[in-house]
Amino acid sequence: xxxxxxxxxxGRGVTVLIVLAVATIVEFIIAAAVSFAVPAWLLIIxxxxxxxxxxxxxxxxxxKKSDHD
Amino acid sequence: xTDTIIDRQEKPSRLYINRFGLWLFILSESMIFLALLASRxxxxxxxxxxxxxxxxxxxxxxxxLASSGTAYLAEASAAAGRSEESRxxxxxxxxxxxxxxxxxxxxxxxxxxxxxxxxxFGTIFFTMTGMxxxxxxxxxxFLGVVWRRTKAGDYSPDSYWPVEGAAKYWHFVDVxxxxxxxxxxxxS
Numbered sequence: 001x002x003x004x005x006x007x008x009x010x011g012r013g014v015t016v017l018i019v020l021a022v023a024t025i026v027e028f029i030i031a032a033a034v035s036f037a038v039p040a041w042l043l044i045i046x047x048x049x050x051x052x053x054x055x056x057x058x059x060x061x062x063x064k065k066s067d068h069d
Numbered sequence: 070x071t072d073t074i075i076d077r078q079e080k081p082s083r084l085y086i087n088r089f090g091l092w093l094f095i096l097s098e099s100m101i102f103l104a105l106l107a108s109r110x111x112x113x114x115x116x117x118x119x120x121x122x123x124x125x126x127x128x129x130x131x132x133x134l135a136s137s138g139t140a141y142l143a144e145a146s147a148a149a150g151r152s153e154e155s156r157x158x159x160x161x162x163x164x165x166x167x168x169x170x171x172x173x174x175x176x177x178x179x180x181x182x183x184x185x186x187x188x189x190f191g192t193i194f195f196t197m198t199g200m201x202x203x204x205x206x207x208x209x210x211f212l213g214v215v216w217r218r219t220k221a222g223d224y225s226p227d228s229y230w231p232v233e234g235a236a237k238y239w240h241f242v243d244v245x246x247x248x249x250x251x252x253x254x255x256x257s
């Protein structure tokens with residue numbers, strides 16, 4: 001991985017982390033302040049957070065590749 | 070005829086086998102956590118005792134998310150050949166994992182008095198958090214071994230599968246908590 005690629009990867013990681021943190025705060029606010037369909041909202045946010053981690057942190061698309069990229 | 074179909078086909082690389090195998094393992098472990106999640110909802114519905122400490126739960130959730138970030142950076146650093154940086158981020162991941170476990174310990178101390186293990190919610194709570202904490206501990210052991218080997222200079226940008234594997238396992242542990250946290254604390 002070149003230096004530019006590393007900087008891009010680092011930026012991507014930080015962005016995803018910030019989005020995850022905001023989603024967690026939103027989760028907490030929904031649980032505290034919303035009274036309608038709370039489980040549904042929490043499930044949607046949890047699935048979104050899991051998707052972000054699986055795609056951007058776990059690189060699920062890499063499983064088809066035979067080399068490091 | 071010596072030229073067989075198998076000879077003509079490209080054999081899967083070691084890295085592909087490792088990655089595929091790890092994902093299969095993660096999938097199988099997910100079944101355990103899915104079963105625990107299902108039992109939480111079936112046995113206790115959406116009930117959350119008032120004594121559940123929301124502050125500690127939010128704090129340890131944030132710590133675990135942060136540790137996922139540091140694990141990501143450790144893997145990216147290894148891919149870029151930055152061994153020292155990778156080792157530092159692995160160290161941070163282990164430290165944050167330890168902070169998470171300490172937080173769980175504090176929560177258990179309170180929870181033991183508020184909803185004892187023999188009660189309905191207590192059974193679910195301690196089983197779910199206990200099973201998850203066990204995976205955090207094994208993840209930390211895995212990361213510790215990789216940290217030591219990174220220090221010994223065992224990895225290169227072309228060969229850092231253990232770093233990748235350890236990071237992926239750690240992210241899986243975080244994904245489990247992404248579902249467990251709202252299911253145990255927020256859903257009511």
